[in-house]
Amino acid sequence: MPAAKAGIIPPSQIPRSALPDPITSGDPLAEPLSARIPVAPLRPSACPGLLRIVPALDGGICRIKLPGGVITAGQAFAVADAAEHSAGGVIEATNRGNVQIRGIGADHEGLITTLLEAGLGPKNPASDDVRNLMLSPTAGVDPEQLFDVRPLAAQLLNTLETHPRFHELSPKFAVSLDGAEGVAMLEHPHDLWLSALNVEDETLLGFGLAGCPATGSPLAAVSLDAGHDLVVAVLELFLEHARPDQTRMRHLLADMPADQFLAQLSERLPHSVRHDQKVTTWRRSPIRLNAHIGFYPQRHPDFTSVGAVVPLGRLNPSMLRSAATLAVELGDGTVAMTPWQSLMLRNVRTENGSRAVDGLRKAGLLCDADQALSQVIACTGSAACGKGLADTKADALQLAACLQREGVSQAVHLSGCDRSCAAAHVAPITLLAVSAGRYDLYFRHAEQPGFGELRGRDLTIEAVGALLTADSRSNTDD
Known part of the structure; x- marks a missing residue:
């Protein structure tokens, strides 16, 4: 290992006892490493995982799913070491609160071993794909939360990892748990979303299917102590009814109406399920813009x-x-x-x-949210992805510099193709690459599908910058 840089604490000097993980319980390092290495090939998937490194133009990609989005300092050092020694030194923050390492060379085993020794792997190799539970980054400490979601989250993650049937879920099947925190991603669609709400002075857990709390109301609600049983019942019911090609909840709901799903769900739950008007008309309060910065x-x-x-x-x-x-x-x-x-x-x-x-x-x-670059996201682009039509990262830097000079800071998403890998929800402004350095410009619109309203075709980055600057000033000047 290279000598420690000034001001950087070597991982050997970070006491593990001082680095609690508020989501997981127990010590994953207490298990022998051999118990956490796959003994059989994982099922085929295009999604990278910790145990399945997927190739890209710039090398392999390893995605590390973090419990509740939290990584200890010691684990962060392990990720940095793995990226430095076994890859090209690129670590990405994902839009699901995870991290991934890019540019991995031939030493897949060495990289995986480093990460497993740091306790970043699943309890069961077959469960690596299904640890898709999103929480607020301020869960447990947020002044606006209605309850601390972390104990329930730990229980749910343990069930996902230890319940063999749930390992059949798609790597993209995702659940969100919202405790009404002031910092929360409300727009990402999930197969099952749960939000805390107050009804008649009681805190309940509302839930919806194939959507998000930003745009939908709960299908029904249960008491907080029924949260674990609810999620288990929803997942079991999905797996019982979904055909092999129906990998997401929205696919099943195309054949099985939500009311029918709810009726069967209510029959198998040992808890009462509320779906009166006070629940089904509830809407989540919006969060403060840029509260995460x-x-x-x-x-x-x-x-x-x-x-x-x-x-x-x-x-x-x-x-x-x-x-x-x-x-x-x-x-x-x-x-x-x-x-x-x-x-x-x-x-x-x-x-x-x-x-x-x-x-x-x-x-x-x-x-600082006023920094233009803090509002811009971009996919990998043509520099590292075979589907990318433009070098989105380089173009994003150019656009951010242009907006910064004009004192403009707007949420912009640059996508190298229509898969929209960098954004799980439709951004306020989307640039969709059509060729190198040229983009179609879309503004999100509630009545328009896809990326929204088309506002310009085949534009250069300079032309986009001029349009966004003009639009910003027209929206703020009297």
Whole structure:
């Protein structure tokens, strides 16, 4: 291992006892490594996992699913080491609150071993694909939450990993658990979403199928103590009725109406299910825009969370090590990855908040929502993806520089093809590549399908910058 850089704590000096994981329970390192290495080939899939490295133009991709989006400082050092020693040094923050390593060379076994030894693998190799449970990065510490979702999340993750039938789920089948936090991704569609709500002075868990709380109301609701049984029953019912080609909840609902699904679900649950008007007309309160960037208050007034955007979703090992070091020195020893391709340090004493921001900025992260680059996301693009029609990362940097000069900061998504890999939901503004350096421009519109309303065809980045600048000024000037 290379000598430690100034200001960086070597992983050997980080006490594991000081790095609690608020989601998982037990010690994954207590298991022998051989118990966590697959003994049989995993099922074919185009989705990368920790145990399945998928090829791309720039090398292999390994996706590491983090429980609740949380990674300990020691684990972050292990990811940085793996990216440095077995790959090209590119670490990506994903839009599901995970991380992935790109550019992996021939040493797949060495990289996987490093990650497993850090406790980043599944309890059961067959469960690696199905650990798709999204939480708020401020779960447990958020002043707006109605309940702490972390104990339920730990129970659900354990069930997903240990229930063999659930290993049949698609790697894309996903669940979200929303405790009404002020920092929450509400727009990503999920196969099953759960949101805490207050009805008649009681906190319930509303749930919906094949959608999201930003645009939908609950199908029904159960008590908080019924949350685990509810998720298990939904997944079992899905697997019983879905054909092999129906890998997502929306596919099943095309044949089986939601009301019919709910009726069968109610019959098998030992808990009462509420689907009266007070539940089915409830709507989730929107969150504050860019709440994941900069300072965010916690329930305890002496502590704060500090968020920083990963530029275009890409970290290098030094950036990740710096964030992990700050987490140990100023926070709780963990880094929370977010669905906005950013990260948060939590449980930072309020008087240390400015030190945390300064440290994150020095590491190359973006802590100000007014920075144009903090609002821009881009897929891998043609530089590393065979389907990409343009070098979206390079074009995104050019566009961000143009917008910054004009004092404009807008949420923009650059996609190299129509698969929209960088954004799980439709962004306010989408640039869809049509050829190298040229894009169709879309503005999200509630009544328009896909990316929204087409506002320009075959535009250069300079032309897009001019249009977005003009649009921004026309929307803000009297």
